[in-house]
Structure formats: C-alpha cells, structure tokens
Amino acid sequence: MLRLYGFPISNYYNRIKMALKIKGLPFTEGRAAPSQETDYLQRNPLGVIPTLEIDGLFLAETQPILEYLEERFPETRRLLPQNPVERHRVRQIINYIDVHIDKPIRLLRDAEKLGTQPALREVVKNEVLRAVSALNAIALFNPYIAGHEITFADCAAYCTLPWFDLLAERHLGERLLGPLQGFMPYRNFLDQNPDFAEIHKTAEKQLAVLERARRMAAAQNP
Numbered sequence: 001m002l003r004l005y006g007f008p009i010s011n012y013y014n015r016i017k018m019a020l021k022i023k024g025l026p027f028t029e030g031r032a033a034p035s036q037e038t039d040y041l042q043r044n045p046l047g048v049i050p051t052l053e054i055d056g057l058f059l060a061e062t063q064p065i066l067e068y069l070e071e072r073f074p075e076t077r078r079l080l081p082q083n084p085v086e087r088h089r090v091r092q093i094i095n096y097i098d099v100h101i102d103k104p105i106r107l108l109r110d111a112e113k114l115g116t117q118p119a120l121r122e123v124v125k126n127e128v129l130r131a132v133s134a135l136n137a138i139a140l141f142n143p144y145i146a147g148h149e150i151t152f153a154d155c156a157a158y159c160t161l162p163w164f165d166l167l168a169e170r171h172l173g174e175r176l177l178g179p180l181q182g183f184m185p186y187r188n189f190l191d192q193n194p195d196f197a198e199i200h201k202t203a204e205k206q207l208a209v210l211e212r213a214r215r216m217a218a219a220q221n222p
Helices: 011-023 038-043 062-072 084-112 118-138 152-172 183-191 194-220
Strands: 002-006 027-031 051-054 057-060
Touching (some): 002 011, 011 152, 057 062, 118 152, 152 183, 152 194
Parallel strands (some): 002 027
Antiparallel strands (some): 002 051
C-alpha cells in the first residue's frame, strides 16, 4: 500500500503523484503540511512535503523517492532511460528546473515577506533566464521534454514550470518562460491526458481557495 502525504499545490507532491499515475501504481492521498512537530520529523526529518509511505516505511525528498519507485517496481513503466546519455539528459533537465528555476524563484517569494532589495530580483531574473536558455539547448520536446519517451523530466517540467512562471510574474512583474521554445505546445500535449490535467486542475482549485483567504485576511487587516 502506497500513501502520498502532502498538498496538491506543491509541485514536488504533484511530481510524485504524476509518476505514480504513469507507473500505474495504486495509491491513496493524505493531506499534510510542512511541520516541525516531533511526530512528523520522525517521518520526514526536514519537516517538508511530500512524504511517501510504503508498507510502513516513510520516504522523503522527491527525486530520491522517484528513483526508489523506479528500483522498487521494475515491472512498471520506466521513467529513467536505460541509455546512459539519455538518462543524463533527464537528470540534467531536472537539475536546471530544480536548482536554477524553482529554487531562485522560491527564494524570491519568501524574501518578499521581509522586503526584497531590487538587486535580489535582478539576480533571480538572470538566473532563471540562464536556466531557460540552457533548457533550450537540451530539451527535445519530441514529443516529451527529453525525447520519445515520458520520463521523470516530464514530471518535473509539467508540475513546476507553469506555476513558477506565474510566481515570476507576481514577484518580478514578468513571465520568464516565453523564451522556452516549444513549451506551450508540449504542455497542451500533456494536458490531453486526463490524469495529468487533473493534477493542474486540483492545484488551480486549491490556489484559488488560498488566494481568496489571503484577500479576506488582507481586507480584515488593512
């Protein structure tokens, strides 16, 4: 029995959810928020999400969880290519997304709460644009981001890039993924799969709820 803990607005939670669907592994979902409570830290030592429970074992950190699933269930659809060069391309794409797009924009979002210096915005913008340029150099969109077969790179791209493009617009005043050639047709292609489209629809609903709550709180505390 597999049970995925987290929240559907988390791109990391959704990456595991997408991989489980692709692999055809039955799972249930449990809501969990980041926590520093002792009980939760015993399951996830950083106190973050997601966490995957499998046969009483609790696994943390998204990419290690995904690679565990690849090794634990070798009879399911493979999401890491067998060819070493193709496998490296998948991991390289994931690194560009996680380290050079997700992390800088997330840092900027958190810094906004404390008041952000213009210099930080410029650093983040340059880092993300460099990552987009790097993705243009190695992404294939043929039809999947790393080639002919769907991989973990698609889980990362599909579940991260659209939302962080919106975050960039909110915190930098502009969308930064426009120069990523082929991304919109690629996303539209993946949206045709109802399992994948459900991931985005669920996230959109949750984000709308949170946005309404934020506006109500702001109105009550002008």
